[in-house]
Amino acid sequence: MPRAGLSTAAVIDAGATLADEVGMAGVSFAALAERLGVRPPALYKHVQSVDDLRHGIATLAMNDLAETLRDNLQGRSGSTAVGALFDAVSAYIDAHPGRYEATTIARLEGVGDPLVGATSRVIDSVRAVLAEYGLAVGEVDHAVRTVRCLIQGYASLRAADAFQWSNDPDESMDWMVRFIHAGLVQMGRAHDGDAVEEVAS
Numbered sequence: 001m002p003r004a005g006l007s008t009a010a011v012i013d014a015g016a017t018l019a020d021e022v023g024m025a026g027v028s029f030a031a032l033a034e035r036l037g038v039r040p041p042a043l044y045k046h047v048q049s050v051d052d053l054r055h056g057i058a059t060l061a062m063n064d065l066a067e068t069l070r071d072n073l074q075g076r077s078g079s080t081a082v083g084a085l086f087d088a089v090s091a092y093i094d095a096h097p098g099r100y101e102a103t104t105i106a107r108l109e110g111v112g113d114p115l116v117g118a119t120s121r122v123i124d125s126v127r128a129v130l131a132e133y134g135l136a137v138g139e140v141d142h143a144v145r146t147v148r149c150l151i152q153g154y155a156s157l158r159a160a161d162a163f164q165w166s167n168d169p170d171e172s173m174d175w176m177v178r179f180i181h182a183g184l185v186q187m188g189r190a191h192d193g194d195a196v197e198e199v200a201s
Helices: 008-022 029-036 040-045 050-073 078-095 097-105 114-131 137-159 169-200
Strands: none
Touching: 008 029, 008 050, 008 097, 029 040, 029 050, 050 078, 050 097, 050 114, 078 097, 078 114, 078 137, 078 169, 114 137, 137 169
16 A cells, blocks of 8 residues: 555655756666655556656656746846746756756657646747747747757756856856847847848849
8 A cells, every 4th residue: 555645746746856866867666665655566556657757757847847937937028038038947957957857858748748738838938038039930949949958058067067167157147148139139130131022022
C-alpha cells in the first residue's frame, strides 16, 4: 500500500525538488522512494515509469513558468517586455535547474498531453512579446527559438560560473536585451518594407 496521503501530484513535486538538487540524471525511483519513505514499487501507483515521472516534472515546470511569465509580462511592452522575459526565465532556470532541464528533454505526446497545453501557454507569452515588432508570420518561430537559446545559454553559463572575467554578467544580460530589441525592430521594419514593395508591384 502507498503511504497515506501520497498522491501523483506529491510524487511529481518531490521528483521536481530532487531534480533541482541532483539533476535529472539523478532522478530514479530508488532515490525518490527513499525521499518519500516508501518502497520503490509504491510509486507505480502514481507514475508509470521514470519517463512518466520526468514528463510530469516537465509539465509542472512549464505550468510554473507560464504563470511566472504571465505575472512578469503583464503591462509591459518593447524592450521592457523583452527584459522582463529574460529576467523571469533566467531566474526560473537559476532557481529550478533540474525541473527546467526536464522541459528540454521531454517529448510532446499529442492531443490530451498536459505538457502540450503548458508549453503552448509559455510560447504564447513569448509570442505576445514579439507580436508588436511586426515580424513576418514565417519568422515568429525563429524569433521564439532565438530568444530561448539566448536566455537558456546565458542562464546555464552563469549557473556554471563560466563568466569569470571582470564584467558584470547582469550588464551583459542588459546588453543582450538591447541587442534583441534592436534586432527585432530591424526585422519588423524589413518586413514592412517588403510588404510595401509587394503592394507597389
